[in-house]
Amino acid sequence: MSSRPLERAALPLAALAWLVAPLAVGPALTACTKGSSNLPLVINEVHATPPEWVEIVNLSDQLLPLRDVQLTGSDEDGRPSDERAQLPDIAILPGEHLVVALGKLDADSELHGARECGIEGVSECAFAAFRVRADAGETVHLFENARHIDAFVYEPRGAGLDDTQCRLPDGTGDIMVCAPTAAAPNAPVATP
DSSP states (O other): OOSHHHHHHHHHHHHHHHHHHHHHHHHHHHHOOSOOSSSOEEEEEEEOSSSOEEEEEEOSSSOEEOTTEEEEOBOTTSSBOSOOEEOOSOEEOTTOEEEEEOSOTTOOSSOEEHHHHOOTTOSEEEEOSOOOOTTTOEEEEEEETTEEEEEEEEOOOOTTOOOEEEEESTTTSEEEEEEOOTTSOOEEOOOO
16 A cells, blocks of 8 residues: 555645644743743843843853844733844854843944943943833843744832842743842842
């Protein structure tokens, strides 16, 4: 007996699965809080009071190019905004953190020096025009081309607090309130 008829019958089922799978996965991706693709890059820390910034980290053991990676906030419905900040065409080392300064109206896809970044302890950063409001909470999204690779849900905290929300342990853990550690491994808030 020839296997040809089975191959022909399997092809339409495989095509149907390909069409349905993105629909089934799509909503879950917009709600995830950990990396969900083969790109080992996550949003690691968010500082939502001035100066506002987001930190991403390379979790792999290899150099990671960022040429096709974009960062964005959420629209009024909580979905990823269509206005995405293109990250610089650089590669980051294993374990390296990249800080993105938020609220920069002159956002571009270049690296900027410490003076332009205005973030303590940061020698260079990328720019993004969107903002994260501490009192409202927001989700920050990371994309590689059109593929959603990570989301970080920043819970409302109130204005004036100089803390962040970060993943503890650094890059892999749950999101919690942390001490600001831009471009460095995350640390919990010191207790008095």
